[in-house]
Amino acid sequence: MSNWRIPLSDLDYGTEEEAAALRVLRSGWLSMGPEVEAFEAEFAEFIGVKHAIAVANGTAALHLSYLALGLGRGDEIIQPAINFVAAANMTVAVGATPVFADIPGVQEPTIDPGDLEKRITSRTKAVVVMHYGGYLCRMAEICAICRRHGLALIEDACHAVGARYMDPEHRPPHGKMAGTLGDVACFSFFSNKNMATGEGGMVVTDRDDLAERLRFLRSHGMTTLTWDRHKGHASSYNVVSHGFNYRLDEIRAALGRAQLRKLRENNRLRGEIVASYRRQLAGLPAWTVPFADYFGDSAYHLMIAVVPDEPVRGKVVKALHEAGVQTSLHYPSIADFKAFRSFTADGLEHSRSFAGRTITLPLFPKMTEKQVEEISTLIGRMYAVRAELRREA
Numbered sequence: 395m396s397n398w399r400i401p402l403s404d405l406d407y408g409t410e411e412e413a414a415a416l417r418v419l420r421s422g423w424l425s426m427g428p429e430v431e432a433f434e435a436e437f438a439e440f441i442g443v444k445h446a447i448a449v450a451n452g453t454a455a456l457h458l459s460y461l462a463l464g465l466g467r468g469d470e471i472i473q474p475a476i477n478f479v480a481a482a483n484m485t486v487a488v489g490a491t492p493v494f495a496d497i498p499g500v501q502e503p504t505i506d507p508g509d510l511e512k513r514i515t516s517r518t519k520a521v522v523v524m525h526y527g528g529y530l531c532r533m534a535e536i537c538a539i540c541r542r543h544g545l546a547l548i549e550d551a552c553h554a555v556g557a558r559y560m561d562p563e564h565r566p567p568h569g570k571m572a573g574t575l576g577d578v579a580c581f582s583f584f585s586n587k588n589m590a591t592g593e594g595g596m597v598v599t600d601r602d603d604l605a606e607r608l609r610f611l612r613s614h615g616m617t618t619l620t621w622d623r624h625k626g627h628a629s630s631y632n633v634v635s636h637g638f639n640y641r642l643d644e645i646r647a648a649l650g651r652a653q654l655r656k657l658r659e660n661n662r663l664r665g666e667i668v669a670s671y672r673r674q675l676a677g678l679p680a681w682t683v684p685f686a687d688y689f690g691d692s693a694y695h696l697m698i699a700v701v702p703d704e705p706v707r708g709k710v711v712k713a714l715h716e717a718g719v720q721t722s723l724h725y726p727s728i729a730d731f732k733a734f735r736s737f738t739a740d741g742l743e744h745s746r747s748f749a750g751r752t753i754t755l756p757l758f759p760k761m762t763e764k765q766v767e768e769i770s771t772l773i774g775r776m777y778a779v780r781a782e783l784r785r786e787a
C-alpha cells in the first residue's frame with residue numbers, strides 16, 4: 395500500500411488480525427465491551443501494572459493523565475523539547491505551561507535529569523519523560539528527583555511498549571518495564587507503532603485513585619457503560635464528573651490483542667535489524683547512531699542516525715528518496731515550533747543540534763538484512779562520491 399520501495403514502517407498484519415476483526419463483526423457488538431475488557435487485562439498483565447485503561451489514542455491518554463493528576467492552570471510541566479508534540483499540546487489544553495528541558499547530547503536524545511532539575515520552580519507540578527525510540531530515560535535519577543521535589547511523573551511510553559529499564563549500576567528501579575516507573579504511563583497504538591491498531595492508546599497505573607478518575611474521565615464521567623446496560627447489569631446512570639468520549643472500540647481492541655501476542659518476537663526482530671544497521675553504518679565519518687552504550691531492553695521503535703550537519707542530511711534524504719527509500723525526522727525541537735515559541739527558549743543547544751542533524755531510517759520487523767545493506771550501501775556510496783569530488787576540487 396506504500397509508494398516507497400522500502401517504507402519507514404510496515405504493519406505485521408495477517409490471519410490473526412483478520413480473525414480478530416471478524417470475531418467482533420460476528421459478535422454484533424462494536425463499541426467498548428468484552429474485547430476492550432480483555433485487551434486491558436492482557437495489557438496490564440504484560441506490563442505488570444494493576445490498571446490498564448484503553449483509550450482512543452495516545453494523545454487522549456496524555457490528556458486524561460494530566461487531568462487525573464489534577465494538573466491545570468498555573469502549573470508547570472517539565473518535558474523534553476525532543477518529543478512528538480502531543481505531550482506539549484495536552485499541557486496547553488489543560489491550561490498548564492510546558493517547560494522544555496534539554497537532552498544530554500545527540501547520542502542520547504532523552505531528557506537530561508540535570509537540566510530537568512535546574513528548571514524546577516515553585517510552580518512545577520509534574521515531569522513528563524519520553525522513552526525516545528524505545529530506549530528508556532535515565533529513570534533512577536529522574537525518579538529520585540521527582541520524589542525529592544514531590545512531583546508527579548508521567549511516562550510518555552508511546553515508543554516503548556515492551557521495553558525494560560536496566561540501570562548500569564543496578565540501582566532501583568532496575569529491571570522494571572516501561573510504563574511501571576512513574577505515577578501513570580501513556581501508550582499509543584497508531585499505525586506506525588510497534589503495536590498498531592490504526593488509532594488507539596492505553597493509560598496504565600498502579601494507583602487506584604488515578605485509575606478510578608481515568609475511567610470516569612474516559613466516558614463522560616458516567617457511572618455505567620452502554621455495555622453494562624446491554625448486559626442488563628444496569629438500567630440507568632449518574633454523571634459524577636465532567637468527562638470525554640475517549641473510549642476504544644471493539645475492533646481495535648481485538649486487533650490490539652492479536653498485536654500484543656506478536657510484540658515480544660517483533661521487538662526482538664527490530665533489535666536485530668538495528669544491530670545490523672549499527673554494523674553497516676559504523677565508520678561513516680562523523681555519524682552517530684545514538685544509544686550505542688544503552689544498557690537495557692529497548693523496544694527498538696526507531697532507527698535513527700545523527701549526521702554531521704544539516705546540508706549532509708538534506709543530501710542523504712534526497713539520495714534515499716530517489717532510490718525509493720522513505721525517511722523521516724523524529725523530531726524538530728518543540729520549543730522552535732511557532733505555537734510554542736513563547737515558552738522555554740534557552741539552554742536547548744543539544745536538542746537543537748539533534749533536531750538539525752537527525753534522520754530516521756526504515757525499521758520494521760519484516761525488514762530484511764538485504765534492505766539494510768542496500769540502504770547502508772547507498773549512504774556509503776554517497777560519501778565515496780563526495781570524497782572523490784573533494785579530491786578533484
Ligand SMILES: Cc1ncc(COP(=O)(O)O)c(C=O)c1O
Nearest residue numbers: 451452453478480552582583584
Ligand atoms: C512519543 C509520542 N507521544 C504521543 C503520541 C501520540 O499518540 P497518538 O498519535 O496515538 O495520539 C505519539 C504518537 O505519534 C508519540 O510518538
